[in-house]
Amino acid sequence: MKRQGTFPFTAIIGQEEMKKALVLNVVNPRLGGVLITGEKGTAKSTAVRALADLLPPRLCIRGCRFHDDPNDKSNWCDECHEKYDNAQPETEELPMKVVELPVSATEDRVVGTLDIEAAIKEGKRSFETGILADANRNILYVDEINLLDDHVVDVLLDSAAMGINTVEREGISYSHPARFSLVGTMNPEEGDIRPQLLDRFALSVYVAGEKDLDKRAEVIKRRLEYEDDPEEFIKKWEEEQQNEVRRIQRAMKLLPQVTTSNEILRMAAQISITLGVDGHRADIVLIKTAETLAAVAGHTEVTREDLREAAHLALPHRMRRRPFEEQKLDWENVDKVIDG
């Protein structure tokens, strides 16, 4: 079955923060993902799925099950090490993908399992890859992530932390690279998300329905237009989509050159201390986000405004939060630190 086209990312009205957060994760795959929270029907899933069309191609080792990066030897799988430690690997360009992890997925499908065919036909014990293998160097998308079974969350946390999926089950002992950008969407009315999982997301955004009357009408109009003739609609937005892809590629190129001054580093640390967030991840994510924002904006030195914007994306879900505390973010204090 040929997959029908998806609603173009650039045709989504409003929800700028969400779109920005998603794009940042494409520009910098090491950023660490985004959690999108919001009520039903706010284009959360549409946006994530639409992101697939904007994903740029990247260099992979040909035939590798984990699409290893030929230039990143320290994250190669065992098979690539075996084959190419002393030889030049063949490469190919493959686009980044959005790999979906359905809430109903079982643990063995997520981490991988015993290859039954090889076992029966050849009497061999070998590893059949799971979703985490597909997710390596890709975007792993979990819709309704707050409804994910606890034990699946556990394995997800394990690999998200390590960048490696370790499988010790069903007679199989195997580990492979699993570095992915985790993108989750959830409706908070349906349940909480575990704090540990929450902390794994670099960014979080809250989306609400559009309040502006004209924009609301425009949302409906575009949706109807799309449903009426998807192909025509997609064609109409093709140019805008291409522009966005180019913007992303430009930012990706610029990112390695972006630097952060001591002053900005100090501000980031001060923000974390002022807000009393847990651990050090907030500081690190703040800086990485600010650097990526700078790259997207087209400059090579992180500015105060980059940091401010980064704070809005990276901090809301990190406030030190005991189960029964209201989560409040004191933006005034953040501004005070940034404006000196």
Next chain:
Amino acid sequence: MKRQGYPFAAVFGMDKAKEAILLSLVNPHAGGVLVSGEKGTGKSTLMRGARELFNAPWIEIPVSVTEDRLFGSIDAEAAVKYGKRQLQPGLIDEADKGVIYLDDANLLRDDILSAILSIEEAGGYQLERDGLSEHRNTNYTVLAVIAPESGTLSSSALDRFGLFVSVDAETDPAARIEIVRRVTEFEKDNGAFRVKWAEETDKLAKKIADAKVLLPEVEMSDTMIRLTSVYTLKANVAGHRADIYLMEAARAEAALAGRKYVLPKDLERAAEFVLPHRMRELPPEQPQEPQQNETKEPEDAQQNPPAQQEEQDELFSMPDAPEPEETNTESHEGNEEDHREDESMANPNAGSNDRIDAADMRVKLPPVWIEPVKGKQKRKGSGKRSATRTDERQGRYVRAEIPHSKSSDIAFDATLRAAAPYQKWRESNGCALVIKEEDLRTKVREKRTGNIFLFAVDASGSMGARERMKTVKGVILKILLEAYQKRDRVGMIAFRKNQAEVLLPVTKSVDFAQKKLAAMPTGGKTPLAKGLSKAEDVLDMLYRQDPLQDPVLILITDGHATLPLENGTNAVDDAMMEAERIGKRNIPIAVIDTENGFIKLGLAKKLANKMQASYFKIDKLSEDSLLHIWRKMSS
């Protein structure tokens, strides 16, 4: 897969955790190391960095581990090829003379964690699997980290760790900047970063190796042995494990310092790691630290942390609850109807004689303990509280078994192992493996199910009396807190004035429950019978959703019913009748009695009897060690 991880030496700060890891690597008899700390402190990074400091197996056990890989099983490949029953060693075997590392030890299944720790202590185990029967010797050290916000370990598991360290994030801006610098530098080019730190890493590795060589010569004098006992006695620890760990850790301290004898300061430093997680009730006059006046060395005066008690608290108690909000009215006398209004939290729906109380978080509540029913039932849902076997293809694959009935949930690995030894004698059909029906094994899956707590709360005027409602809200919040940790679901019914309403449909969002509770007004008559009947409606609905789920009803009232079901009937009689009906449902019920004042009618107690419920007086709650809710045997 080889890991090009962040170097141990490059981890900034966390000196105590580093010291504990070194001690354990130098002297495995000092026991394993447990590091506890909030997320994002770098505790896992530090632990994983330790693997480069010594030359021995480093085995990480993922939370998805299955038993065949942990304990070992028949080598199916060898069985097929040579028809031989041969062991494929498990992780526990592979870890011999090395380290087992558990990231998020509190997420591991209890039985697996307990097996790993027991085998560490015993130095071996008896393998009985897949027709293999043998005793295996294995000696390893367990290093583990936990994040206390996702639950702690049982005290018996804690006791098995020799050394314990609690870590915090740095609060000094300069330190934080340095951390960000190093981490971003590592992420940009991990190869170069590792080269830069290679020298430091080698130095540490050599330090450990040298200390290991010296260790057998390090002696404990009798005085030092006596001093060890002084420490452990002062800490009031259970059993004698602590003495051994303390002595061995002190010897490791001496060896790391290059000495062949143990000094009091070695013991003092070691005590910081060995004692905090085992200290029990401390003598009131010296609550903070072990006695050390005679032996203390001046340069180490700052070494003994007054934080020990705090660490212990953090480990054993629930997270701090917020202070009660200051928006509350002062206390007042108990008349039937309360005429005060809380201005700052005024609820638009509340009548003029309603009030909204904040929760009193000083309430002390013992943990809720639900008596498990014999012979676990199959249940739905996902949560932490009770493990149930499930028939669906969901849940964690625990082990394989011979199928009792037709099942499509085949455990291929186990089937393969069962079939493997017979391949030589079976007629080949072109495949390498011929599987017969008797080989088939199915998966036994386990799912953690949380409980459902349904609160039925009396919010009438009499409950507003003497700030009773503050206490009630405090109690409910404490139970909610526990529900949060255990991934339980909660629902809430409030009855007041002339009706009972579902304040909160059963939800997993404890946060949401908390908000609803905070806004719950008090005032008006007591339609107890209506409250109970509403509870029945909700229970009915839950039963329709899934007959196997087993909600717990918690009724909080003084029993003073003032409003009947219909005009003309007696309010108390109606309530008793409803109570009796609920009692027939055979679900666990607890009644928390809030009656106070001089004249006690004991109506709530009667209600509890009618419902065959566990009964508690709200004032006495803190005196119980457990809020013990009996689960009735299903008839």
